[in-house]
Amino acid sequence: MPTSTGTGCAGIVTGQARFGLALLLMCLLAAPAARADNTLFRIFTENYPPYNVSETGKNFAHKREDIGGICTEMVEALMANTPYKYEMKMRDWSFAYRWVQEHKNHALFCTARTDDREDQFQWVGPLASIRWTLFAAPDSNIKLKSLEDAKDMKIAGYKGDVMTDYLLKKGFNVTASVTDEQNPRRLVLGQVDLWVTDGLVGPLVAKENGDIAGLRPVLVFRETPMYLAVSNQTDPALVAKLQAGLDKAREDGTIDAIKERYGIGD
Structure with a gap:
């Protein structure tokens, strides 16, 4: 009896352990999918101080750390509130404007939002005004x-x-x-x-x-208010998350802090 009872308890414990291990593995496998998003945004701007500034003195830049300015910091703040990765480059405006329109998950800042441009992009903002x-x-x-x-x-x-x-x-x-x-x-x-x-x-x-x-x-x-202009080829659900990221940065005071640092008002 004792042997039988002991063997039975061990079987129960082993079964529970196996179930728990299986459940743990399922959770571990599911967790990265919930936390991570491999979407990559390619974001363009121009040298247009104080809104977008080349830190190297050139009119182009290949790295995010070589770009500063009011709108640049705002875009960085909104992206920090999203699960997306991004690259930021500085190019000639007319080239970047056309390039972004033709590719999904591409965006351009700071872009003045006008009636003529309304249907050319999806809009995230406003950021600043010109x-x-x-x-x-x-x-x-x-x-x-x-x-x-x-x-x-x-x-x-x-x-x-x-x-x-x-x-x-x-x-x-x-x-x-x-x-x-x-x-x-x-x-x-x-x-x-x-x-x-x-x-x-x-x-x-x-x-x-x-x-x-x-x-x-x-x-x-x-x-005119200026925005992050996102290509129409981009999934609107992704654009909504970008807007939510900006809204959060505005609500927590980050956007106001950037404006104050540059000495600009609404």
Whole structure:
């Protein structure tokens, strides 16, 4: 009897142990699938300080650590709240704009969200806002009461920029360069009358490209929110998680802290 009883108890314990081990293995196998997500986002931007800044001084970057700026930090914050991996690169804007549209799990920041662009992307944001500003040279006596006052003036812009495209469609005389870098110099040399760019970007670009100071903001004619623009080929469920990641960063104060650090408001 004792032997029989002992053998029976051992069999029960062994059966329970086997069941428990099997259950543990099932949990271990299931856990990584619940925690991990191998989705890789490829995120592009341009050199557009202070929103997106090349830390190397070049207009391109291959690594996330070589890119800084207001929007860059915001995108990093939202991605930290998602299960996704990502790469970040800096490229020419017109190239990146087209490339992102053609590939799934690709995104572009900071992209102004306008009616013309609405159907071209899925949108995550808002991140920051740009102020559409017309600058004149420091010694210029130009005064503008409205945008129409600039109708007959020569305006510098750059290719693919939302402000430049807007003025071109409205029939303004805009010469678009590949980048914004030479436009402050064109302005002070009298080659153009005005330069259209963001109110924060203008003085920084002028300082970094020719040590030009004192440009006059003569008209702010629009303000537009900027977003992370995600390709339409991307699964909307993934985009929803990106938005949730940004919302969390906003709710926990991370976004406000970034704005405060750069001295910008809503």
